[in-house]
Amino acid sequence: MTETLKDRLVREIVLTGPMTVADYVTRCLHDPRDGYYSTRPALGEGGDFITAPLVSQMFGELIGLWAVEVWSRLGAPERVRLVEVGPGDGTLISDALRAARLVPGFLEAVDLILIEPSAPLRAEQARRLADADVHPRWLSALHQIETDAPVILIGNEVLDCMPARQFMKTEGGWAERRVGVTDDNELTFGLVAISGGFDRPEYEVEPGQVVEISEQQAAFARDLATLVKAASGAALLIDYGRAKPGAGDTLQGLRRHQKVDPLTTPGEADLTQWADFPLVLEAAVRSGADVTGCVGQGAFLKALGIEARAQRLMQARPDAAPVIQRQLDRLTAPDQMGELFKAAAVFSPRSLALPGF
CATH class of the missing domain: 3.40.50.12710 (Rossmann fold)
Known part of the structure; x- marks a missing residue:
């Protein structure tokens, strides 16, 4: 059975931890073997x-x-x-x-x-x-x-x-939204708590809202x-x-x-x-x-x-x-x-x- 990009991403995330949204999108678009633009871009009606x-x-x-x-x-x-x-x-x-x-x-x-x-x-x-x-x-x-x-x-x-990382304001502080893996090997979004690593926005952000950088x-x-x-x-x-x-x-x-x-x-x-x-x-x-x-x-x-x-x-x-x-x-x-x-x-x-x- 041919290994898909999803199979490889799941294995990588299990081994190394949740992936940033920006890294995930980049892989989906430009992976040399299976990326959308690398292999099958489909434009037009x-x-x-x-x-x-x-x-x-x-x-x-x-x-x-x-x-x-x-x-x-x-x-x-x-x-x-x-x-x-x-x-x-x-x-x-x-x-x-x-x-x-x-x-x-x-x-x-x-x-x-x-x-x-x-x-x-x-x-x-x-x-x-x-x-x-x-x-x-x-x-x-x-x-x-x-x-x-x-x-x-x-x-x-x-x-x-050109993708962006995603950060969410929670009641307990800021977290990064990342791509992880469920117990049955499906891709899923989750939050990883952070204390720094990005410039907090100067505009008002409510808990639960996502900020893209x-x-x-x-x-x-x-x-x-x-x-x-x-x-x-x-x-x-x-x-x-x-x-x-x-x-x-x-x-x-x-x-x-x-x-x-x-x-x-x-x-x-x-x-x-x-x-x-x-x-x-x-x-x-x-x-x-x-x-x-x-x-x-x-x-x-x-x-x-x-x-x-x-x-x-x-x-x-x-x-x-x-x-x-x-x-x-x-x-x-x-x-x-x-x-x-x-x-x-x-x-x-x-x-x-x-x-x-």
Whole structure:
């Protein structure tokens, strides 16, 4: 009988003790043998989840024009590094490059870099971009990007893949929520009492509430700040998450577009936690970069002109107008992706004014 990731996690926890939520999520997503992204990422309507670029071509097109405008405001340098972190199946960057054809000179200046740890997704990106105007190269980490040219970076739904540890305030003090094993070898959540090891939140937390702290998201923000400070440029982050500090357990599993128990089938479902924009932006500022405020995805896309783009598409294809309207609503309506998803940017120099903010 083949040993599953769950079997290996159970054995490891029995031997070494309960596992932090962040470590558990990392193993489920990136375990070399059985991790979700390492072996079976499934995006789109027929997969486990759908992202904004897969909702409509308008999303990627506007991000592409955003990148072109940033390049222009940087002085239209002869060389610019266009970077996407976590490019998924390549739809966003493909749509962005197509839209960028409208501006002479930009694509000739682009050195396209994709940061992608998943071998299956790298293969899909290579397939989708085989006939693109610009051919990508793949790197594994931000620190590998050269800093001798400005950088324009896109990170759509990247932060939510960087897990957080979970802490709970109890009547007896603070405890960490960890993944343990029951007597019948099932995975379960439990609490381990702690006296330190994390910075207690400055906001009010009631007993029983969970506080999430993601060192991975903070470290990513520090790396972004270091990159844009050294090279100049901007990093655009779009994700679902919180714009203000606050408590809440946001860990969820998604399989075939339905929420599932994160502990039931490790490696077989996508696991996510909310982007912590206050943490990310503060970490970037502490590392010397400037940041924008945090705005809703709907407001951001409207500022970039998505409504006008939708109207042009509907005029060109009247038969598709109802579908295009539904796509527009999905991306921008407050009760869909418009407010839960947010946009923010890390940039340098301070004089660089970014479109959409």
